[in-house]
Amino acid sequence: MLFSEDNYRFMYAALQEAENAFVENEVPVGAVVVHNNKIIGRGYNQTERLKDATAHAEMIAITAASNTLNNVRLTDCDLYVTLEPCIMCCGASLLARLNKIYFSTHDTKFGACGSIYNLANDGKYNHTLKIYSGLYENESKLLLKEFFNKLRL
Numbered sequence: 001m002l003f004s005e006d007n008y009r010f011m012y013a014a015l016q017e018a019e020n021a022f023v024e025n026e027v028p029v030g031a032v033v034v035h036n037n038k039i040i041g042r043g044y045n046q047t048e049r050l051k052d053a054t055a056h057a058e059m060i061a062i063t064a065a066s067n068t069l070n071n072v073r074l075t076d077c078d079l080y081v082t083l084e085p086c087i088m089c090c091g092a093s094l095l096a097r098l099n100k101i102y103f104s105t106h107d108t109k110f111g112a113c114g115s116i117y118n119l120a121n122d123g124k125y126n127h128t129l130k131i132y133s134g135l136y137e138n139e140s141k142l143l144l145k146e147f148f149n150k151l152r153l
Contacts, residue, residue, distance in 0.1 A: 003135055007080075010034050011102060011135040014080040017044040017057060018143055024049060028143045031057035031081040033065035033074065033098075040077070041065030057081060058089035062096050073097045082140040084111035084133070090119045093129055100130040104140035
């Protein structure tokens, strides 16, 4: 699938957030929420720093976006994230009523947008998400691989 220049720009911003996580010795996952072609929420993994298992990049970006719009519903917003969302993050995306999720690479251990589960489109909820993958896939994989190789040293 071909993506627009804007799609690449927003995923690149998410990748920059993932690099922030890498620098802070967090699993390098980054996310941004976009509304009307503008980033309104940013986040990167901070589970170690905050000692909080829920401090995933997506959760932080969704919270920031909700605060920006002063609304729990993000119906006209899209999420860009460097790794396929887990069950928790996909659930939060459904509850926030996000429109689309773009992710870089699949997560074969926890992925909930097609890899292990497909919560986004299983038809059991009153909302579905449009899912797209592959934007900056190699860059995201490389960053994750570099991080885990560094841990093993």
